[in-house]
Amino acid sequence: MLDKIEAFRKEILSSALNTPAQLEAFRLKFLSRNGLISTLFDEFKALPGVDKATLGKPLNELKVLAETMFKQCKEQFESSVSGSQSIRDDLTLPVHASLLGSLHPLTVVEKEIREIFFRMGFSISSGPEIEDDFHNFTALNFPADHPARDMQDTFFVRKGESGLEDLVLRTHTSPVQIRLMENQKPPIRSVMPGRVFRNESVTYKSYFQFNQIEGLVVDHGISMAELIQTLVTFAKMMYGSEIEYRIRSSFFPFTEPSIEMDVRTSSTTNWMEILGAGMVDPNVFEAVGIDSEHYSGYAFGMGIDRIAMLKYGFTDIRTLYENDIRMLEQFPL
Numbered sequence: 001m002l003d004k005i006e007a008f009r010k011e012i013l014s015s016a017l018n019t020p021a022q023l024e025a026f027r028l029k030f031l032s033r034n035g036l037i038s039t040l041f042d043e044f045k046a047l048p049g050v051d052k053a054t055l056g057k058p059l060n061e062l063k064v065l066a067e068t069m070f071k072q073c074k075e076q077f078e079s080s081v082s083g084s085q086s087i088r089d090d091l092t093l094p095v096h097a098s099l100l101g102s103l104h105p106l107t108v109v110e111k112e113i114r115e116i117f118f119r120m121g122f123s124i125s126s127g128p129e130i131e132d133d134f135h136n137f138t139a140l141n142f143p144a145d146h147p148a149r150d151m152q153d154t155f156f157v158r159k160g161e162s163g164l165e166d167l168v169l170r171t172h173t174s175p176v177q178i179r180l181m182e183n184q185k186p187p188i189r190s191v192m193p194g195r196v197f198r199n200e201s202v203t204y205k206s207y208f209q210f211n212q213i214e215g216l217v218v219d220h221g222i223s224m225a226e227l228i229q230t231l232v233t234f235a236k237m238m239y240g241s242e243i244e245y246r247i248r249s250s251f252f253p254f255t256e257p258s259i260e261m262d263v264r265t266s267s268t269t270n271w272m273e274i275l276g277a278g279m280v281d282p283n284v285f286e287a288v289g290i291d292s293e294h295y296s297g298y299a300f301g302m303g304i305d306r307i308a309m310l311k312y313g314f315t316d317i318r319t320l321y322e323n324d325i326r327m328l329e330q331f332p333l
């Protein structure tokens with residue numbers, strides 16, 4: 001038996017333990033319940049008393065040797081895979097502080113307006129930012145000498161020469177109404193958000209670009225009463241059901257009659273104008289080939305920037321376009 005112990009000792013010492021698989025094979029061979037060392041112990045128990053005294057010690061040493069080698073190698077393997085493994089498993093580690101983007105205040109307000117109209121059954125449409133004179137002015141019933149066509153207000157992309165039409169940066173979202181009516185037969189019920197441009201000097205309250213949202217409804221028997229009801233519903237959803245409102249008569253070339261709407265909340269003492277609107281002028285229907293004897297419609301338009309400024313307390317419109325990270329960071333998602 002001593003010979004056997006010595007042979008196993010040599011085998012244990014020369015075992016290759018370079019991989020976890022080799023280590024496991026070593027464990028099964030020597031240390032498992034049916035392994036070689038356990039079997040030796042069984043044999044040892046069956047021996048007569050005299051032999052036990054001389055064999056007990058080397059046998060125990062053999063067992064300790066195998067166990068120590070196993071333990072050391074196991075620890076080594078575990079610490080060498082540790083790096084990634086233990087980091088991956090530690091769920092209490094802080095997350096990387098990566099910078100998340102957020103929505104611009106103008107986007108937030110535009111989304112809110114769109115969602116209110118969406119709930120009232122309006123679709124969303126859009127049109128180009130570079131427009132021709134027909135869609136931006138003529139089809140909207142602007143007379144040829146209307147001051148809005150003036151160089152003062154309009155950015156011209158191409159000044160019409162030799163029979164070419166003027167191309168402009170659209171000065172309002174109303175041309176999208178025209179494009180919608182050209183491309184879609186009534187019934188129409190849509191809102192059209194977008195960026196518009198005016199050749200104005202830059203101050204705290206005016207900028208060369210801003211955002212509007214246009215609305216258009218065309219169908220049989222559309223009335224002024226429905227227009228006003230829609231606008232009042234919108235204003236209450238946007239500014240709160242407690243607001244006061246008033247409707248004033250106004251003028252726009254593309255609507256007849258035309259109105260403007262003001263609202264007043266408990267926190268604002270002054271009336272603030274929030275939109276222009278009216279019944280679609282028959283001349284506009286004629287320009288897009290809709291029969292005004294059979295159809296009627298209403299339109300409205302409002303500025304998004306003003307609403308965002310009121311809502312968030314901006315006092316300078318330029319803040320909305322400078323993209324100063326310190327401002328943007330105040331609007332986390």
Ligand code: DAH
Nearest residue numbers: 172174276277278299300301
């Ligand atoms: N286009 C007008 C503007 O830029 C706003 C507007 C007023 C749009 C009345 C409309 C409307 O559709 O009916 O000032």
